[in-house]
Amino acid sequence: MHAVEVEGLCRSFGRQVALHGVSFRVRRGERFAVLGANGAGKSTLLRILAGLLRQDSGRVMVAGVDVAAEPIEAKRRLGMVAHDPWLYGELTAEENLRFYAGIYGLPESRVGELLEEVGLAEHAHRLVATFSKGMKQRLSIARALLHQPEVLLLDEPTSGLDARGRAWLRRQLEELSARGTAMLIATHHPAEAMACVRGILLEAGRVVARGSPEELLAALAGEGE
Amino acid sequence: MRLRAVLWIARKDLLVELRSRHTLSFMLLFSTLSVVFFSRVAGAYVGTTPGIAPGYLWLVFLFTGMLGTGRAFLREKEANTLDALRAMPVSAAEILTGKAVYNFLLLFGVQCVVFPVFLVFMDIQVKGSLLLAFAVLSLSNLSFVVLSSAVSALVLGARAREVLLPVLLMPLLFPLLVLSVSALNRVLTGGAGVLAIESELRLLLAYTGVSSVIALLTSEAALQE
Incomplete structure (x- = not known):
């Protein structure tokens, strides 16, 4: 297949x-x-x-x-990394991922894993609106990978x-x-x-x-x- | 329908709103100013004809509601996050319901503040149960947010959506306003109990049910690109 x-x-x-x-x-x-x-x-x-x-x-x-x-x-x-990062500026990095993980029904531990994986663990509690373009892109990739898409x-x-x-x-x-x-x-x-x-x-x-x-x-x- | 997805969407919207407070503060400001305005302009008439008070109350909520509830989808559109919701394994009906739950809580919060302010400023001598009057308002609120959320999703792709929303919504809300104003009038100024307004409550429930079914059936088309 x-x-x-x-x-x-x-x-x-x-x-x-x-x-x-x-x-x-x-x-x-x-x-x-x-x-x-x-x-x-x-x-x-x-x-x-x-x-x-x-x-x-x-x-x-x-x-x-x-x-x-x-x-x-x-x-x-499927996971998608689009032109726009598909993130909420008013939420922190962790809150953003927690929202997406919640929709997919994933455990909260997955959020920490992903933040660690994309190198944003120390910025987990910062509002996404304050992130640079590169940091948003990393977080966007973490969002797309949360549910381990095929x-x-x-x-x-x-x-x-x-x-x-x-x-x-x-x-x-x-x-x-x-x-x-x-x-x-x-x-x-x-x-x-x-x-x-x-x-x-x-x-x-x-x-x-x-x-x-x-x-x-x-x-x-x-x-x- | 998955309740978990609905609640996560509503929770996320509430969190975003509580951080920015853009919509809530404007709704509170607008509704309070409207109450003050009506009390100055029509306060004397309410004293002699108390039956017109619920009509004024609904005018305040109608415009406040249209001002605020349309923002739920618009904010996603402006932030380019609507695609993120649509790319997730959630149905359009779940997205719409999540938005309606958020809008309900938003309008409920405004009603909690504005209803007592309205009673005081308009100097209304309440004859019936305040709790019952608030229950009627909340039930009407439910029907209102179902319709306003559905219509705001439908006009999302339109150019003049801010103008289109009230134009489309007003005729749809007409039966709801008539029923709600009638029930509120009988409770507030006539001292009617729950049994006396049973027919209005039944019709309000039926209207909410029919509105919900239509909203859910049209959600897929409304959120389609």
């Missing part, structure tokens, strides 16, 4: 086609890049996978669960991170990969795609290339010429 299976996915917004016949499969523990320029359809693809948006046609399976047919069950198996969706995960933050994130992704978590990383940065094993190149909602990061970059360079 694949961690993610996408078949013939189509989605339009009015007359504008955001995704057209997108198909791919992601194996367990694999880091999979969704490379493309702004407006290529990356975020739409991730939002459909996360159950935030309905597809017009096509099928999306996450860990063997059809996202459209069983959205709640699929969401249990599939992690990351939308431009290094945006706003400094070099140290990017190195930390790369180590985290490698560790998660080793633990068997499949990852879909939507990015327009070729360097981020290089951290993946395989991927697809999206252009105007269509898959124009697929394969290793090197193959994707070659296709990207070919487009630019």
Whole structure:
């Protein structure tokens, strides 16, 4: 069974086609890049996978669960790190994670574990509004990993991170990969795609290339010429 | 429906509100100012025609409620955290119910402060049970928050949502206001007991039930992107 299976996915917004016949499969523990320029359809693809948006046609399976047919069950198996950190500025780091853990029905000890894991244990009682962009991104990753999802969706995960933050994130992704978590990383940065094993190149909602990061970059360079 | 998820959402909203106090302080300020305003403008008429007092009381709560309860979803939208709720394994009905519970507590808190202030400022000679009058207010409050939470979710994607909310909500609230004002009038100025207002209470309960069913049935569409 694949961690993610996408078949013939189509989605339009009015007359504008955001995704057209997108198909791919992601194996367990694999880091999979969704490379493309702004407006290529990356975020739409991730939002459909996360159950935030309905597809017009096509099928999306996450860990063997059809996202459209069983959205709640699929969401249990998914974690998402979006553009925005999805955190409440008026709450502390611990309160934020405790809220999400409460919804998932997880024990409180999991919150402490995650804060320790992302290096924010000493800032647990600080309001998130006072956090730097990098700290928010770490906390956002902790939020997405609370329930130990089988599939992690990351939308431009290094945006706003400094070099140290990017190195930390790369180590985290490698560790998660080793633990068997499949990852879909939507990015327009070729360097981020290089951290993946395989991927697809999206252009105007269509898959124009697929394969290793090197193959994707070659296709990207070919487009630019 | 999972009660745990509903309570976590309501608890989180209360915590955020108690930290920021933006909505609660504006609701209290607005309602107290309205009571003072009405007591100056219409206090003399209430003395001669006490039956109009519950109508004024409901005018205060109506506008205060619309001012405050619409904020629950709007705040999530502004902070980009609505997607976080939708990406979790919770149904739209659970999110809506969580928001309605929070709105109920918010409006209940305002009523606890404003109701006695209203009785004093309007110089109302209460003939019936204050407890029963407050129970009628709370039951009406329940119906009000169900409808206002549902409609505020429905208009979330609209451009002029702040204007749209009262326009859509007012006709829906009309039966509730008529029943509640009638019951309050009979208790406060007529000295009626629970048996005397049984028909109003039954209708209020039925209205709350029907509103809740419609709100839950439309929640999925309302929170869909």
